[in-house]
Amino acid sequence: MPRSAAAALAVADPGSEDRPPRPRLGWIAGAVGVVTLGAVTLAHPSATRIHTWPWAAIGFGLWILPLVVLSIGAARCPFWRLPARPFLAGLIVLAVGTLAAALVSPFASASLPRVWPTLGGVALLLWLYHSWSVPIESRKPIHDHVARLIAGGATALTLVCLLGWSGASWPLPWSARNDIPFGHSTYTAGAMVALLPWVALQAWTHRGFRRLAWLAAVAAMVLVLASTSSRGGVLGLAVAATFATLAVLLFSHASRRQKISVLSGLIALAALVVATNPRLRELVMNREWGESASESNTQRSAMIAAGLKLGAERPVLGWGSGTVPLAYPRVRASLDAGVENVLQLHSTPVQVWATHGAVGLAALLLLTAGFAASRRRAPRDSGVTAAAASLIGYAAMALTDHQMDVPLIAATVVAGAAFLLASSPPAIALHPTRGMRLAGVASLAIVAGVPLTATWRDLQARAYYDDALSAFETGHEAAALTALDHATRATPHDPFFDHLAAATQIKAASGASNPEQGTRRIRDSITRLERSLATGAHLEFAHFNLGWLYLGTGEAALATRHFRAAAALVPDKGGVYFGLGLALRATGAQVDAVRAFALEWVNDPLSFTSPVWEIDEFAPLIPEIRKETLRLLHTLPASSPPAPHLAAWLSWWWQPDSAASPPPPAGWNAESRAFVAAWPLMQTRTPLPPETPRGLWTTLYEAWQTSAPAAAFTTAAGGDAAFAAALARRAGRHPTDFPAFLVRGTAGDAPLVRVLQRTRPGYGVLALHPEGPPLQDAYVVQENRVATQFAAALFPRKGWLPGRFLLALLPGNSR
Numbered sequence: 001m002p003r004s005a006a007a008a009l010a011v012a013d014p015g016s017e018d019r020p021p022r023p024r025l026g027w028i029a030g031a032v033g034v035v036t037l038g039a040v041t042l043a044h045p046s047a048t049r050i051h052t053w054p055w056a057a058i059g060f061g062l063w064i065l066p067l068v069v070l071s072i073g074a075a076r077c078p079f080w081r082l083p084a085r086p087f088l089a090g091l092i093v094l095a096v097g098t099l100a101a102a103l104v105s106p107f108a109s110a111s112l113p114r115v116w117p118t119l120g121g122v123a124l125l126l127w128l129y130h131s132w133s134v135p136i137e138s139r140k141p142i143h144d145h146v147a148r149l150i151a152g153g154a155t156a157l158t159l160v161c162l163l164g165w166s167g168a169s170w171p172l173p174w175s176a177r178n179d180i181p182f183g184h185s186t187y188t189a190g191a192m193v194a195l196l197p198w199v200a201l202q203a204w205t206h207r208g209f210r211r212l213a214w215l216a217a218v219a220a221m222v223l224v225l226a227s228t229s230s231r232g233g234v235l236g237l238a239v240a241a242t243f244a245t246l247a248v249l250l251f252s253h254a255s256r257r258q259k260i261s262v263l264s265g266l267i268a269l270a271a272l273v274v275a276t277n278p279r280l281r282e283l284v285m286n287r288e289w290g291e292s293a294s295e296s297n298t299q300r301s302a303m304i305a306a307g308l309k310l311g312a313e314r315p316v317l318g319w320g321s322g323t324v325p326l327a328y329p330r331v332r333a334s335l336d337a338g339v340e341n342v343l344q345l346h347s348t349p350v351q352v353w354a355t356h357g358a359v360g361l362a363a364l365l366l367l368t369a370g371f372a373a374s375r376r377r378a379p380r381d382s383g384v385t386a387a388a389a390s391l392i393g394y395a396a397m398a399l400t401d402h403q404m405d406v407p408l409i410a411a412t413v414v415a416g417a418a419f420l421l422a423s424s425p426p427a428i429a430l431h432p433t434r435g436m437r438l439a440g441v442a443s444l445a446i447v448a449g450v451p452l453t454a455t456w457r458d459l460q461a462r463a464y465y466d467d468a469l470s471a472f473e474t475g476h477e478a479a480a481l482t483a484l485d486h487a488t489r490a491t492p493h494d495p496f497f498d499h500l501a502a503a504t505q506i507k508a509a510s511g512a513s514n515p516e517q518g519t520r521r522i523r524d525s526i527t528r529l530e531r532s533l534a535t536g537a538h539l540e541f542a543h544f545n546l547g548w549l550y551l552g553t554g555e556a557a558l559a560t561r562h563f564r565a566a567a568a569l570v571p572d573k574g575g576v577y578f579g580l581g582l583a584l585r586a587t588g589a590q591v592d593a594v595r596a597f598a599l600e601w602v603n604d605p606l607s608f609t610s611p612v613w614e615i616d617e618f619a620p621l622i623p624e625i626r627k628e629t630l631r632l633l634h635t636l637p638a639s640s641p642p643a644p645h646l647a648a649w650l651s652w653w654w655q656p657d658s659a660a661s662p663p664p665p666a667g668w669n670a671e672s673r674a675f676v677a678a679w680p681l682m683q684t685r686t687p688l689p690p691e692t693p694r695g696l697w698t699t700l701y702e703a704w705q706t707s708a709p710a711a712a713f714t715t716a717a718g719g720d721a722a723f724a725a726a727l728a729r730r731a732g733r734h735p736t737d738f739p740a741f742l743v744r745g746t747a748g749d750a751p752l753v754r755v756l757q758r759t760r761p762g763y764g765v766l767a768l769h770p771e772g773p774p775l776q777d778a779y780v781v782q783e784n785r786v787a788t789q790f791a792a793a794l795f796p797r798k799g800w801l802p803g804r805f806l807l808a809l810l811p812g813n814s815r
Contacts (some may be wrong), residue, residue: 045183087370189233240393569804
């Protein structure tokens with residue numbers, strides 16, 4: 001590390017400016033911290049990899065390093081500088097409230113290892129503030145060194161982002177959102193928003209070639225931000241750029257020409273960012289959000305509602321750090337939207353309310369008040385403006401996301417706050433006595449010591465999990481299961497290891513060499529899943545799979561209980577009502593079984609095309625299920641606009657003999673409306689005009705209506721020869737009747753049937769164990785490939801109906 005950077009990171013004490021610089025605690029800790037921060041940031045995908053072994057231990061060391069340095073400094077330094085009282089009070093409330101929330105949380109064992117980003121961030125801010133708030137004659141050189149260090153790191157990160165995303169190729173891959181190096185594009189956008197003002201500061205303060213170089217770095221950062229397609233990133237950049245521009249126009253001594261250039265640059269930047277963001281571009285051109293953006297908006301509204309409900313259940317201290325994925329399922333069923341494998345809140349204020357309650361919000365208010373007061377007292381120079389722009393811009397983005405558990409982003413925000421606070425005269429000069437220093441160190445040791453045991457056990461479990469993954473890779477299943485058992489014993493509050501072991505046993509049972517061995521594996525899975533329910537976390541996975549396992553063992557009453565519990569947690573789970581119907585039918589509750597089957601069709605309208613309904617055992621039930629499905633759709637409130645259209649659409653699909661008549665207005669998306677508009681042409685085998693919106697159903701129709709469908713079906717089937725041959729046979733059965741070709745069942749043609757077991761690729765990330773095989777459900781799904789591959793977009797997606805309506809229609813809840 002250069003001597004200038006070391007000076008910027010060193011802990012200063014009175015009179016140190018008169019002594020030559022020499023290695024000491026601050027220099028060493030700063031060097032170790034910067035190198036470690038770079039390592040954990042560039043280990044793609046770093047936002048999730050930090051939860052794996054050994055990165056979790058390295059990350060823990062990075063968080064606890066400021067606490068160690070602060071403790072040693074408090075014991076040795078005779079003089080300590082502290083920020084203004086409102087800000088200092090906010091830090092204290094935040095640290096104490098975070099620890100208290102974790103201690104009293106229903107998920108305390110899981111929350112305590114997650115307090116370190118907050119405690120470490122508070123300690124880092126106090127350390128940096130004391131280091132940088134030196135006497136005024138020494139302040140500017142140190143602050144300049146700090147600003148250059150941050151800008152240099154930001155430039156290096158930008159190059160990594162660009163090269164990792166583009167692969168150094170041309171043209172740039174705009175269809176792929178840039179997630180380098182964090183693993184998620186929103187994190188990349190957040191880092192750019194927080195860091196870009198520091199690079200712009202260098203471009204503003206330098207001249208000649210250096211200015212051009214820094215301007216190129218600014219342009220590269222804007223390019224990276226555009227490559228993420230993050231609307232929150234655009235919001236943050238707009239706020240930061242507007243703030244900086246107003247500061248230049250109102251308070252700087254720049255010339256009129258410079259001010260005009262800055263204003264012109266802001267306008268050009270706004271136009272460029274909007275033009276390169278697909279969702280914003282669509283909004284500007286069409287005056288409304290597109291389908292993808294609207295869906296995202298709906299999901300984020302549901303997340304906000306979930307956060308508000310969670311905070312209202314525990315309004316004083318919240319649920320504790322890191323507990324949102326564990327507590328979210330409690331309120332999910334009452335939301336109007338949401339994604340099954342996304343249990344996040346995507347808003348920092350809402351996250352604070354849910355995890356730290358009113359105490360956390362009070363801390364935020366105190367910190368904001370202290371920040372505003374320091375901004376007024378700070379000199380109006382370019383460095384202060386850059387720090388404030390970074391903080392304000394990222395605060396705007398934080399309204400749409402929560403990223404403060406990512407080390408680089410947390411460190412950037414903390415450094416910006418310390419820089420701004422240290423630009424004002426020291427607010428509090430503390431001269432502690434020996435007793436006060438010892439008391440302070442003891443307090444810090446107690447605060448840090450309380451969660452250390454939980455963290456140690458958490459790290460142990462992650463090490464065992466890493467052993468299990470190594471055993472899986474080498475084919476040593478027994479060793480892997482043993483390692484998972486060790487991990488469960490280390491962290492009995494974490495059900496993930498039992499769930500992975502159970503999923504492994506379920507998969508192995510299907511390939512067991514004899515029935516007895518398969519039964520033993522199934523029983524072991526049941527034991528593990530039942531045991532995991534005691535944790536109170538991630539319950540839906542256990543309930544859903546227990547339902548299918550008990551159904552397979554002939555214990556229908558137990559299966560019914562678990563299917564109902566799974567539906568209560570995730571009402572739009574695919575297959576849960578089908579399983580419930582099978583269980584109810586096995587207990588003799590025929591009417592309730594029909595209701596459950598109908599609910600499966602209502603929840604996932606495409607599920608009625610499954611080949612399972614072609615089995616003779618279900619054929620007598622189909623008229624009753626159809627009738628019940630239509631009845632349920634007609635009982636839904638007017639606030640569910642697709643319901644009446646869906647009822648008419650299903651009636652048309654179920655009657656292929658009369659399907660030559662036009663289908664009813666679909667009305668729920670652009671593709672279904674295009675299908676209705678093109679129907680008169682399809683009745684007469686007329687080619688579709690070029691302006692017809694392209695969809696998979698158009699590919700199927702064009703292959704069917706050609707004179708040589710065999711080759712066309714090969715293309716439509718993506719090169720799957722068996723599937724293409726089955727489509728050709730189907731076309732031979734319906735050479736002039738496209739309605740029948742589209743809507744008929746599989747007729748026992750095996751290549752038209754897909755049999756699969758769905759996996760849960762997002763579960764490991766939610767459980768903070770992102771690596772390893774995705775967990776697989778016991779539910780065996782059968783799909784009609786014609787419907788699922790070519791006509792899925794013509795139906796509302798699974799979960800189109802809010803879960804509270806589905807739960808109200810459960811058998812036994814309503815008639």
